[in-house]
Amino acid sequence: MAVRMAEMPRVSVMAVLPAMLAVSLLFLPFLPEEIAAETALRTAVLAYLTIAAIDLFTKKVPNVLVYPAIAYTLSATAIVDSTALLSALLGGLAALGVMFGLALLSRGSMGMGDVKAAGLGGCIVGLPGGVIALMFGFAIGAAVSLPLLLLRLRGRRDSLPLTPFLAAGMLVYGLLVRFLLTPNL
Numbered sequence: 001m002a003v004r005m006a007e008m009p010r011v012s013v014m015a016v017l018p019a020m021l022a023v024s025l026l027f028l029p030f031l032p033e034e035i036a037a038e039t040a041l042r043t044a045v046l047a048y049l050t051i052a053a054i055d056l057f058t059k060k061v062p063n064v065l066v067y068p069a070i071a072y073t074l075s076a077t078a079i080v081d082s083t084a085l086l087s088a089l090l091g092g093l094a095a096l097g098v099m100f101g102l103a104l105l106s107r108g109s110m111g112m113g114d115v116k117a118a119g120l121g122g123c124i125v126g127l128p129g130g131v132i133a134l135m136f137g138f139a140i141g142a143a144v145s146l147p148l149l150l151l152r153l154r155g156r157r158d159s160l161p162l163t164p165f166l167a168a169g170m171l172v173y174g175l176l177v178r179f180l181l182t183p184n185l
Contacts, residue, residue, distance in 0.1 A: 014064050017050055021072040028079045040076035041181040044124050045171070047072065051117055052167035059161050061113025066120060073123040077181060084180050088123045091130035091180070095122030098131055114162040121170035126180035129173050137162075137169025 024043045028036045047069040055061050070092065077088040096119035103110045121137075122130025141162065148154040174182075 013050065013054065014062065017047060017065055018068040021047060021068050025072060025075055025079070028076055033080065037080045037181045040073075040080050041124070041179050044069065044073045044076065044120075044181075045174075045179075048117070048120055048124065048167050048170065051120070052161075052164040055113070055117070055161040055163035059159070061111065061117050061163050063113075063116070066113065066116045070116070070120050070123055073120065077123070080181055084126065087126035088180055090127040091125055092119045092123035094127055095119050095130035095134055098134055109159070110162060114166065117163040118166050121166055124180060125170055125173050125178075129177065129180070132177070133170040133173035134166065135169070136172045137166040140168045140172070141165035 021043065024039060028040060031039060047065070051061055051065050051069065054065070074085065074088055074092070078085045096115060099110070099115040099118040103112065103115050118130075118134060118137075121133050125133050141160070144165070145154070145160060148160075149156065154160070
């Protein structure tokens, strides 16, 4: 059963995360390039994981967090490595497009919050990482869901929040392959 938004520390998370993103953006231009890249990447990933945690407990992906996180990720990419901005944009758009198509095909069983969250993940890992990260996320979701179904802990019509699996897929891709703002080694 999902926890209601009123039961969460709503005001603090809803206000602190966008403020944290804004403060980070203010400092990025003044940091050495490698530190700025690590700061931008860690802040974007933290924002995505925060959004995933909220979805896990509420089955909602708040626009008030997703939109600033996407804006932060694209702005931070432009500040840290402007040559990576096109990849971030295309990765976000590709993930958003794939998820939007799936959402239309699913006829309401996938929320638009998951679509936007996938776009955020695509911005973090770039192109082609955004689409590959989706595949990892769906595979992780299947690996968790299948035992729940087989053990009859969940039914076929029960829903699970998708954003935590998408975030896990983004992390797997980033750790195995590369995050967009990771320096080439």
